[in-house]
Structure formats: C-alpha cells, structure tokens
Amino acid sequence: MAAEIIDGKAFAAQLREKVGALAADFAAKAGRKAGLAVVLVGDDPASQVYVGSKGKATLAANMASFEHRLPESTSEGDLLALVERLNADPAVDGILVQLPLPDHIDEQAVIAAIDPDKDVDGFHVANAGRLAVGQSGFVPCTPLGCMMLLTDRLGDLSGLNAVVIGRSNIVGKPMAQLLLDANATVTIAHSRTKDLADVVRRADIVVAAVGRAEMIRADWIKPGATVIDVGINRLAPEPGANKGRLVGDVAFDEVREVAGAITPVPGGVGPMTIAVLLRNTLVAAHRNAGIALPE
Numbered sequence: 001m002a003a004e005i006i007d008g009k010a011f012a013a014q015l016r017e018k019v020g021a022l023a024a025d026f027a028a029k030a031g032r033k034a035g036l037a038v039v040l041v042g043d044d045p046a047s048q049v050y051v052g053s054k055g056k057a058t059l060a061a062n063m064a065s066f067e068h069r070l071p072e073s074t075s076e077g078d079l080l081a082l083v084e085r086l087n088a089d090p091a092v093d094g095i096l097v098q099l100p101l102p103d104h105i106d107e108q109a110v111i112a113a114i115d116p117d118k119d120v121d122g123f124h125v126a127n128a129g130r131l132a133v134g135q136s137g138f139v140p141c142t143p144l145g146c147m148m149l150l151t152d153r154l155g156d157l158s159g160l161n162a163v164v165i166g167r168s169n170i171v172g173k174p175m176a177q178l179l180l181d182a183n184a185t186v187t188i189a190h191s192r193t194k195d196l197a198d199v200v201r202r203a204d205i206v207v208a209a210v211g212r213a214e215m216i217r218a219d220w221i222k223p224g225a226t227v228i229d230v231g232i233n234r235l236a237p238e239p240g241a242n243k244g245r246l247v248g249d250v251a252f253d254e255v256r257e258v259a260g261a262i263t264p265v266p267g268g269v270g271p272m273t274i275a276v277l278l279r280n281t282l283v284a285a286h287r288n289a290g291i292a293l294p295e
C-alpha cells in the first residue's frame with residue numbers, strides 16, 4: 001500500500017493561523033505587536049525570496065516585520081552594530097540574520113552577537129547548549145517543524161529507531177537531540193557513515209537532511225517507516241524549460257511504495273520552517289513582555 005503523504009503545507013497553515021490568533025491576543029494585552037526583525041546582507045536571489053516570504057508571513061500573523069536589507073559591501077562592524085541596536089529595541093522580539101552571509105563576514109561572530117532571548121532561529125550557542133542539556137530555549141525552526149509532523153503522525157516516539165542523515169548545526173544535530181528527548185533510539189549518519197543503506201533500513205523514522213537529490217532509495221527503507229525529507233535540491237532543467245524541478249533527498253516516487261508515511265518536496269518540511277519561526281517569535285514576545293503564553 002502506498003504511503004500516507006504528510007501534508008506539511010496544510011499543517012503549517014493551521015499552525016500559522018493559531019499563531020496569528022494568539023499574536024492578536026498578545027497585541028491586545030501588551031499594547032504592541034510581537035515584532036520580528038529580518039536582516040539580509042547582499043542580493044543572493046534565494047535569500048531575497050526567503051526574506052520576502054518571511055516578511056509577508058509575519059504581517060499575515062498579526063506581527064510587526066522589520067526588514068533590513070543591507071548591501072553586499074556591508075562591513076562586519078556595521079552588521080554587528082545593527083544587531084546591537086535590534087537587541088536593545090523593545091519593539092523587536094525576534095532577530096533573524098539570513099544565512100549565508102558574504103565571505104568577508106564571520107557568521108559565527110554575528111550569531112554570537114544576537115541576544116539569545118531574541119534568537120528565534122535557535123542558532124546561538126546558548127540555545128544549542130540549552131537544547132543539549134534539556135533546558136527551555138529556542139530550537140531551530142526546521143527540526144522543530146519535523147518534530148511536530150512526527151509527533152502528529154506517530155504520537156509517542158519512545159523506543160522507536162530513528163536515523164537522522166546529516167549532522168549540521170542547523171538541522172541534523174538539533175533534530176537528533178529532539179528525537180532523543182522524545183525517547184527515540186537515535187543514530188546520526190553522515191558522509192563518513194559505512195553501509196548507510198543498512199543503517200537506514202533499521203529505522204522506524206528516517207530524517208534526511210543531506211542536500212543530495214533523491215539519494216535515499218526504496219530498498220533502504222523498512223516497510224512502514226515514517227520518512228521526513230528535509231532536502232531541497234533543484235534538478236537540471238528539462239530541455240526547453242528554464243528551471244529544473246525541486247526534489248528532496250529521498251526518491252519520493254519509489255520510497256512512497258514502501259514507507260508508511262512520507263513528506264513531499266515541495267509541500268512537506270519547507271512550509272513548516274516559516275510557521276515555526278512565527279511560533280518562536282510569539283514565544284519570545286510573551287517572554288519579553290512577561291505575559292504567559294496560553295496553552
């Protein structure tokens with residue numbers, strides 16, 4: 001039987017609606033809207049699109065959006081000064097610096113300058129540390145979105161075998177941490193993993209965050225497994241087309257014949273990322289204003 005398709009787009013739309021309603025309540029209670037500042041340096045086309053959609057989604061969720069688009073030539077010092085101003089601005093609850101930054105700017109220095117209590121991306125070392133030791137902090141949006149989809153489908157993850165492929169600081173590592181906190185038995189695979197297909201075959205849950213088009217094949221998947229595909233890869237254009245198709249790290253058409261459930265690309269994990277960013281901003285606003293967030 002073909003797998004259930006996990007509709008991340010619909011799930012994200014519901015989450016955004018819920019966040020929007022809570023953000024309207026927050027504005028009424030606090031006398032101001034929750035605010036998200038997004039900083040973009042340079043004119044990378046993909047980043048421009050992401051920043052534009054984050055701004056629109058923020059406004060649609062009854063929050064204030066502060067966009068700072070800086071030229072490619074911006075110095076690290078000027079960017080750090082902007083981050084300091086945003087840290088001190090009481091109208092700004094969340095700060096997101098769009099990555100990647102130009103080569104002449106040290107990304108780690110910029111992330112380290114963000115107030116951890118406004119770090120809604122969850123990339124600051126203080127938030128990574130909080131996640132590692134089980135304290136509450138901000139969790140990176142993409143893995144938290146994956147986790148929401150997993151618990152929605154599977155409920156209790158205790159004792160399930162989870163394999164996370166990829167060990168980046170923004171997806172793989174926090175994903176593994178969240179699965180461990182949910183009492184799954186977690187394996188983290190990466191480019192040096194031996195016999196990757198055999199490792200993946202043991203998994204009840206597969207999270208693929210690699211960045212290699214359709215690498216994960218049907219014969220790697222345990223029948224009935226839940227497959228979360230984080231990868232976003234653009235294929236070469238078909239003859240006559242000017243843009244190639246977007247695909248994930250999982251060979252969707254064949255894996256769906258074996259898996260129990262699978263996220264599509266696009267329309268799976270991607271939409272969850274912005275929805276969780278809004279949720280994290282709402283949480284930040286409540287904390288900053290000293291107002292309890294309704295359950």
Ligand code: NDP
Binds near residue numbers: 166
């Ligand atoms: P990185 O490039 O930072 O990490 C990729 C990871 O995959 C690394 O840990 C690497 O291993 C591992 N890897 C590479 N090749 C192989 C291989 N052949 N076998 C096993 N593991 C391998 O990527 P990100 O974590 O930032 O992103 C991963 C993917 O997710 C990308 O396609 C990205 O576009 C997408 N993404 C999607 C988001 C969304 O909203 N849906 C958000 C963020 C990312 P090693 O560490 O050994 O090099």
